Amino acid sequence: EVQLVQSGAEVKKPGESLKISCKGSGYTFTSYWIGWVRQMPGKGLEWMGVIYPGDSDTRYSPSFQGQVTISADKSISTAYLQWSSLKASDTAMYYCARLGGDFLSPDLDYWGQGTLVTVSS
């Protein structure tokens, strides 16, 4: 069974750093892209970027380029999303999702349970 298990909720202060995780199981982790999706409180879904754990090829949505860093450790089947200096506007639920289906243009077939990040002074 494909599973993506994310790290727990975080409460941080502005300016702090943070790294959240997404551990995949039940499939070959290195053979599928993993993407990240943001959902701000009461708002819609936003595409952040994606990583291919097999070779760490990483692509960002222009809206998130330079704002976050996506990485992966294939030895432990885990992808990461990190911030070097959080802002209050980073408060949101963050989902990881596997991209599957079409080889050239996959979509989001399995999702993690989400990690709530709250940034407040």
Next chain:
Amino acid sequence: DIQMTQSPSAMSASVGDRVTITCRASQGISNYLAWFQQKPGKVPKRLIYAASSLQSGVPSRFSGTGSGTEFTLTISSLQPEDFATYYCLQHNSFPQLTFGGGTKVEIK
């Protein structure tokens, strides 16, 4: 960038109603479109992939049509458990994916 315009943004409907939600792409995306359902506090769930293929386990009252720039999600007979927010997702321009703005389906 491909923009996805979803309509309506919200609607009220009754149990048993036929519900139609539309997504329009700013340029052609072939059939690289998926539909998701999200209930409050829950993870989005894929209902339809490749514009018209029903995800395993999803009730057959859900259906998707379209290709190119216009796509439709239809719920043939709305059930109480279908009250939720629905999102379309284009993945033609992978790795740059785009969600629609969402449609909240509320009880009339």
